Amino acid sequence: MRTRRGVCYPDVDDCRQMMKTVFIRKRRCDSRDEIDFTGHKRRRTGSDKCFRTDYFDSLPDDLVISVLCKLSSSAERPADILNVLSTCKRLNELGLNLLVLSKASPKAFEVRASNWSDSAHRFLKNCAESGNIAASYTLGMIRFYCLQNRGGGASLMAKAAIRSYAPALYSLAVIQFNGSGGSKSDKDLRAGVALCGRAAFLGHVDALREFGHCLQDGYGVRQNIAEGRRFLIQANARELFGAVSAPPSPAPGSLVSWNPPEPHPANRFLSEWFGERGGCPGEGLRMCSNEGCGRPETRKHEFRRCSVCGVVNYCSRACQALDWKLRHRVECVPVDRWIEEEGDGDVADGVNDAMDES
Numbered sequence: 001m002r003t004r005r006g007v008c009y010p011d012v013d014d015c016r017q018m019m020k021t022v023f024i025r026k027r028r029c030d031s032r033d034e035i036d037f038t039g040h041k042r043r044r045t046g047s048d049k050c051f052r053t054d055y056f057d058s059l060p061d062d063l064v065i066s067v068l069c070k071l072s073s074s075a076e077r078p079a080d081i082l083n084v085l086s087t088c089k090r091l092n093e094l095g096l097n098l099l100v101l102s103k104a105s106p107k108a109f110e111v112r113a114s115n116w117s118d119s120a121h122r123f124l125k126n127c128a129e130s131g132n133i134a135a136s137y138t139l140g141m142i143r144f145y146c147l148q149n150r151g152g153g154a155s156l157m158a159k160a161a162i163r164s165y166a167p168a169l170y171s172l173a174v175i176q177f178n179g180s181g182g183s184k185s186d187k188d189l190r191a192g193v194a195l196c197g198r199a200a201f202l203g204h205v206d207a208l209r210e211f212g213h214c215l216q217d218g219y220g221v222r223q224n225i226a227e228g229r230r231f232l233i234q235a236n237a238r239e240l241f242g243a244v245s246a247p248p249s250p251a252p253g254s255l256v257s258w259n260p261p262e263p264h265p266a267n268r269f270l271s272e273w274f275g276e277r278g279g280c281p282g283e284g285l286r287m288c289s290n291e292g293c294g295r296p297e298t299r300k301h302e303f304r305r306c307s308v309c310g311v312v313n314y315c316s317r318a319c320q321a322l323d324w325k326l327r328h329r330v331e332c333v334p335v336d337r338w339i340e341e342e343g344d345g346d347v348a349d350g351v352n353d354a355m356d357e358s
């Protein structure tokens, strides 16, 4: 069979021979050494004349790129890609092909905060520039919250949001609701509701919950309690479906017998990044109390606090609702002065009314 370039693909026997011999190669190897398919290094001998033909080099680029696309889209960890890139110069060049990077799964660039480096940043940037929307969103979150490049981060998130990436739409909604990266007057509730509604219609659970509360409370949108309840029920149904689909192994100390939804890799990075810095994003700034969120305040008193205890604070109602179910409902103790001022009613109101602007 011929490629578009007119190059013949090797026949099946040649491919088998190739797989057994020279596909795995290390740059630091002596040119006279060979690594067989078991990974063992051995010295070439005079009888190994057939090894001088590198069958891998005779494979056309488009075929190798096609294989690498499959690999990057199914990668379970960054090492799955990086090990291939470090194999030889050709795989390094083809592995960084735009088509390969655009297909990379979110787990392929799920870099740990402790391993963050210029090269990790460059790799994520290349993935984002190749049109990979998950990479664009992840780098956007890292730049906005961790590297404090607000404009660059929001722009990358917007690129992913334009292509209907629900986590990006929801994160931009949180930024609009809180006026993150600006002052209190930069809050734009209507824009937040529009973005959140779009993410909710795409089935994003946090967005469904946030949008439901907005409708119930008339927050940035005309109040519609029945419609808000419908969205909250939908959020619970999706959450329940995710919980029963996952194996039952709740985290230690959790109040529920199901696994909480797995955080997006971008949120996990944020949690690790600020966790390494003692959970303090800056002087007088606090983290969202929902452990899986990882969003920090970008100015003092940005997040709303629990109006019952005043101890915890959340970036959004969605985070508060989830943390209430997982942890906070047994920890939330009314502060004495608030009991005197407001009576006991607020405690029974539970999660829906327990948010207060700081």
Ligand SMILES: [Zn+2]
Pocket (backbone or CB within 6 Å): 288, 289, 290, 293, 294, 295, 314, 315, 316, 319
């Ligand atoms: Zn949060």
Ligand SMILES: [Zn+2]
Pocket (backbone or CB within 6 Å): 306, 307, 308, 309, 310, 311, 312, 328, 331, 332, 333, 354
């Ligand atoms: Zn509380």
